[in-house]
Amino acid sequence: MTETPLPRLNQPLPRSFYARPAPQVARDLLGKSLVRVTEQGDLLGGKIVETEAYLATDDPASHSFRGPTRRNQSMFGPPGTLYVYTIHAKYCMNISTEAVGVGSAVLIRAVEPLWGIGPMSVARGQSDPRKLTSGPAMLCQALGVTTADDGLDLVTLPWLRVLQGVAVEPSDVQSGPRIGIRQGQELPLRFRVIATRFASRPW
């Protein structure tokens, strides 16, 4: 696989991008570049191809449904705050949206790997590019994101950022029910780039 030209690290998405309702942020994150610079200086990451929105109110599937706890407090942080939690002995990463005190967030479910395929393969113990970052827990393992990173500010953090990527046309976006939840399944809060081989599962 040929490596895509490196992205503009100095142009992270502004906080205003995240200061909107979670479904809008989830939709607009498609096509953006998620990048991580390791301590060794490697650039890791790729293009966001699948997201899910979790709402502040009336969303029983959202971790914020029962109000703030020590675990979910990052969901209530400023827009752009990283919320990392453990599930099934794995990690998932979200970005807080809307406003301080509002418990909404966007789960990053999958990216198309573009940079640092080698180091990410090592981190994953997996060489199949389709099994590198095609799921929320795979993604965190590939990028080395853990609960130690919970609460960090993605807008100002130098080594983990979301950058302006490519525009995704409405005709190339599909929405549908979220994955792996028991309640709130009827809400179409999952967003996906149709023309990708790197979503977490065939639609």
Add this chain to the structure above:
DNA sequence: GCTTTGATGCGCT
């Protein structure tokens, strides 16, 4: 303090 339960992924079929 103890039990239950997942916003999952792997390995095998």
Add this chain to the structure above:
DNA sequence: GCGCATCAAAGCT
């Protein structure tokens, strides 16, 4: 496509 390992947090008692 399906079973299950794995563990932190929630929710009880």
